[in-house]
Amino acid sequence: MPGVLATAVTRPRIVGVGTAVTAASYSQQEVLDAFGITDPKVRSVFLNSAIERRNLALPPEDAHGIRTPESQGDLLDKHKALALEMGGEALRACLKEAGAELSDLRHLCCVTSTGLLVPGISALLIRELGIDRHCSRSDIVGMGCNAGLNALGVVAGWSAAHPGELAVVLCVEACSAAYAVDSTMRTAVVNSLFGDGAAAVALMTGESPALSPAKDEAPAVLKFASCVIPEAVDAMRYDWDRDQSRFSFFLDPQIPYVVGAHAELVVDRLLAGTGLRRSDIRHWLVHSGGKKVIDAVVVNLGLTRHDVRHTVGVLRDHGNVSSGSFLFSYERLLEEGVTRPGEYGVLMTMGPGSTIETALIRW
The missing domain is CATH 3.40.47.10 (Thiolase/Chalcone synthase)
Structure with a gap:
């Protein structure tokens, strides 16, 4: 192994x-x-x-x-x-x-x-x-x-x-x-x-x-993988709005497609050397970045709507709560009580940079 x-x-x-x-x-x-x-x-x-x-x-x-x-x-x-x-x-x-x-x-x-x-x-x-x-x-x-x-x-x-x-x-x-x-x-x-x-x-x-x-059976954090997309560095930003004298956030309309196009790349890097395939991942905890972002990730990674049920549910009930969104989804997964020892999960977040971050965990 x-x-x-x-x-x-x-x-x-x-x-x-x-x-x-x-x-x-x-x-x-x-x-x-x-x-x-x-x-x-x-x-x-x-x-x-x-x-x-x-x-x-x-x-x-x-x-x-x-x-x-x-x-x-x-x-x-x-x-x-x-x-x-x-x-x-x-x-x-x-x-x-x-x-x-x-x-x-x-x-x-x-x-x-x-x-x-x-x-x-x-x-x-x-x-x-x-x-x-x-x-x-x-x-x-x-x-x-x-x-x-x-x-x-x-x-x-x-x-x-x-x-x-x-x-x-x-x-x-x-x-x-x-x-x-x-x-x-x-x-x-x-x-x-x-x-x-x-x-x-x-x-x-x-x-x-x-x-x-019982905490000895909690999931282990095995590996991380990142992907920065330099050509999209300005696609998500929080900068100074001189007209309003305050900071203001900007989201490029193309960002869901940019993120989706790179999702496969970073997940494959995450799984490289582990002997795992995407089909071996039982649980997906993806950032609730927005409807189009979730759809783009689903399409590009070949996921099902069931795979992202928690991501969709968090977006529905709370909107995008930024850096903590994936943990809201993780909490919902635990509340379901469906995880079993030996199963693998992938955590995924996206944000300014533009960047995609991932982690591999195992119960």
């Missing part, structure tokens, strides 16, 4: 997952109504997105019932408040599922692209939650929707170097803090897609008395 698979017992295992969203949930029609959007083209983008509801913290109404655009400073304040609220909830849920306590945490890696904080979310959460001040930490900022797997790769390396110690990757995306309001189709596409969400995943290499014996 290839070495990458034979040594799975010594590799980091996913021992817990937890998610959280903001309090208010809106249908696409309710968002259109909240901002008084009547443009038929914009309404069509919202209502044909395969999204039913999203969690959002919309700007408050003024005395006339109108929601006005927030300043960049107000959006940064929103990002901080929502990140700490959702992040703390997702972290606690993850540790509970792992059978661990805050006191067991030895490394905390926080991921976000919806705001900049110095000190970062990791330091603020350590203070907010009373985590041990000696807990090591890292913050990954600005890598976009693919960043959850980038972080998982980095923290898997930390975990392998610290057997018996608990590490957590926490993706916190307050997409409401990146919500711009104008009449452009560029903004309409973005505003129709993203929702607030946080997701945490716990890793452990080897055994630990802090965890239950």
